Each structure stands twice: as structure tokens, then as C-alpha cells.
Amino acid sequence: MKWRRIPAGPLGTNCYVVWNQENNCLIFDPGGDEQIIKAFIKKNNLNPKAILLTHAHFDHIGALEEIRSTYQIPAFVHEKEAKWLLDPALNGSQFFQMGVIRCRPADDFITKEGSQNFGGITLEILETPGHSPGSVSFYFEEGGFVISGDALFLGxxxxxxxxxxxxxxxxxxxxxxLLSLPEDTIVLSGHGEETTIIQEMDHNPFLNGF
Incomplete structure (x- = not known):
């Protein structure tokens, strides 16, 4: 299992592309700069199968419609944020003066935790609310990494x-x-560089006592 971090959009939100040996790929949090995302997919001959959102804040969905339309693939978001794609007040774009964002409804919803297969790629869905009500993380046991959205960052x-x-x-x-995952798990955050579970357990000042 391979992955690539692509900072995109006005806040440099990390979009991730994850793919398997068959070159089937999943796209996580396409926050903007759709041409960069599409160029990477084309260069590596990848076959997009789905868009998965860690949550529906504006800086994570800026390129959602362009990517979804280009590849004709479904987009998934947690059911608690079903209305956020359509509502600039909920997704926050109304308040940050970076352009109002309204998307079509998600094609399907994340309703529970557990193992799920998207286009031949298996991952585990972890509900990690707090940053937003429907925040989720996506754990790839085979690859040894977790896409944590805006739950956990480096430090x-x-x-x-x-x-x-x-x-x-x-x-x-x-x-x-998240901290219950194997200590060497790589954490792919919504902003900034990657870290590891053990790094955050030992050094994250917000997690003292854990």
C-alpha cells in the first residue's frame, strides 16, 4: 500500500492519495488545487475509486466537485455531517472569506466503525469526533498508517x-x-508533516498523561 501527501487549497490542507498494487486509488480530503491532484493521478496511472472525507470543513472539500465529476466516483462523509457539504455556514466557508463552497450531497455515508472495502482497498474506519461531530480517521493496517484528518497533528x-x-x-x-494503534503507526494529518503514534505519546504537549 502506497500513499502520497499533496498539500492543496488556500490553507495547504493535506490531500492524500492511497493506492494498491493494482493502481486502484482512494482520494482523501481534496481541499483544492484539483489540477495538481489530477496531474499526480495521471502521472502514476492510477484508477480513482472513491473520495473519502475525514470531515466536511471547507478546506477539506474545495476540490470535491471537480474530482468527483472528473472521475465519476462516489464521495463518502460521516452521516453526522451529511448537510455540511451543502451549507456554507456548517462547512465554514461562509466565515473565512475564501469563497463560499456548496457541494452536491455525498453519494453515501459513513455510519459505523470497522473494516470496509472501497474499490479493492480495505481500511478500518475509526470515529474520532471532537474537531467536528463527524470526524473520522482511516487506518490502513497493511500499510502501517492512519489518516487522522484534523484530530491529531505533529505536536x-x-x-x-x-x-x-x-x-x-x-x-x-x-x-x-488513535493512541491505541501500534506505536510505530505513521500519522498522516490534515495539515503539516506526518508523525507517529509513539512520537505524539511521548512529546505532544496536549496529550500529557496519556
Whole structure:
């Protein structure tokens, strides 16, 4: 299992492309700069199968429609954020003066945790709310990495001052769902560089005591 981090959009949000030996790929959080994302897919002869969203804040969905339309693939978001794609007030684009974003509804919804297969690629869905009500992380046991969205960062955690944010819930999500993963698991965050579970257990100042 291979992955590539592609910083995109006005906030440099990390879009991730993950692919298998058959070159089937999944696209996570296409936040903008769709031409860069599409160029990478073309250069590597990848076959997109689905778009998966860790959550539906504006900086994670800026290129959603372009990518979805280009490849005619389904987009998935947690059911708790079903309305966020359509509503600039919920996805935050209304407040940050970077352009209002309205997307079509998701093609399907994430409703539970557990192992799921998308286009021949198996991953485990972990519900990690706190940054937003429907935040999820995607764990690839075979590849030894987890896409954590805006839950856990290198030396930091997600903000919780946006609508639906809950600091205590976020800390619990990180402790119960992410820090319980193997210590050498690579954490692919929504912003910034990758880290590891053991690195954050030992050095993240927001996780003291864990």
C-alpha cells in the first residue's frame, strides 16, 4: 500500500492519495488545487475509486466537485455531517472569506466503525469526533498508517472552537482510537508533516498523561 501527501487549497490542507498494487486509488480530503491532484493521478496511472472525507470543513472539500465529476466516483462523509457539504455556514466557508463552497450531497455515508472495502482497498474506519461531530480517521493496517484528518497533528491537536467542536471529546477520541494503534503507526494529518503514534505519546504537549 502506497500513499502520497499533496498539500492543496488556500490553507495547504493535506490531500492524500492511497493506492494498491493494482493502481486502484482512494482520494482523501481534496481541499483544492484539483489540477495538481489530477496531474499526480495521471502521472502514476492510477484508477480513482472513491473520495473519502475525514470531515466536511471547507478546506477539506474545495476540490470535491471537480474530482468527483472528473472521475465519476462516489464521495463518502460521516452521516453526522451529511448537510455540511451543502451549507456554507456548517462547512465554514461562509466565515473565512475564501469563497463560499456548496457541494452536491455525498453519494453515501459513513455510519459505523470497522473494516470496509472501497474499490479493492480495505481500511478500518475509526470515529474520532471532537474537531467536528463527524470526524473520522482511516487506518490502513497493511500499510502501517492512519489518516487522522484534523484530530491529531505533529505536536498538536485539532481546534475545537468551530461549530460542533468539543475539546474533551477530541482528547477522548485521540486517546481511545488513535493512541491505541501500534506505536510505530505513521500519522498522516490534515495539515503539516506526518508523525507517529509513539512520537505524539511521548512529546505532544496536549496529550500529557496519556
Amino acid at each position: 498538536s491537536i485539532g481546534r475545537t472552537d468551530l461549530p460542533g467542536g468539543d475539546h474533551k471529546q477530541l482528547i477522548k477520541s485521540i486517546h481511545d482510537k
